[in-house]
Amino acid sequence: MxxxxxxxxxxxxxxxxxxxxxxxxxxxxxxxxxxxxxxxxxxxxxxxxxxxxxxxxxxxxxxxxxxxxxxxxxxxxxxxxxxHCDTSDHHHHFICTICGKTSAIHLCPVEDVALSLPGHQIENHKFEVYGKCPACQ
CATH class of the missing domain: 1.10.10.10 (Winged helix-like DNA-binding domain superfamily/Winged helix DNA-binding domain)
Known part of the structure; x- marks a missing residue:
């Protein structure tokens, strides 16, 4: 966008x-x-x-x-x-706590979460990882 x-x-x-x-x-x-x-x-x-x-x-x-x-x-x-990201694939973000830059994470842990919650229906989720990007380390 x-x-x-x-x-x-x-x-x-x-x-x-x-x-x-x-x-x-x-x-x-x-x-x-x-x-x-x-x-x-x-x-x-x-x-x-x-x-x-x-x-x-x-x-x-x-x-x-x-x-x-x-x-x-x-x-x-x-x-x-x-x-909003222009990518059409499902992804999440790594967010640098220093500069705020984001990087896409192209894996999703929700499948593992769903396996640990039998009988539950997951309607939505958000997964973000915070840390320092290579430039800020």
Whole structure:
């Protein structure tokens, strides 16, 4: 996903193209492969829109996540956002605790979990691994 594709998805879901949404998407483009907090995005966003509230950024990020443009995670007790991966295969993420860069993990432990829960129906799951990437070690 990138800002150009995201604007098309917004339009497909009936949302208007605004300068503020475009700026927010461009900021996310600049943070490629990194989860970013609402606070960090709001600080960068408010440089161009000084009158914009934190809630404006917050609401837009949650809307973008709800329609599948963004992925979310919780890190250090704070919700973080990034563009949804363009890969079509099922995967999970390694997230560097220093720089925030993500790497895809192309295996899934949910099959083992399902075997240990006979009679249960798993409807959804999320698997993330945290540590230091090679550049930050």
């Amino acid at each position: 990138n800002s150009t594709r995201a604007l098309k998805v917004l339009k497909e879901h009936g949302y208007k193209h605004t300068k503020q949404r475009e700026k927010l998407l461009n900021l996310l483009d600049q943070h490629d492969d990194i989860y970013v907090s609402v606070k960090q995005l709001w600080e960068e966003f408010s440089e161009d829109f000084p009158g914009a509230s934190y809630d404006t950024v917050y609401r837009n990020l949650y809307t973008l996540a709800d329609i599948g443009i963004l992925e979310t995670t919780s890190f250090d007790g704070e919700k973080q956002f990034r563009f």
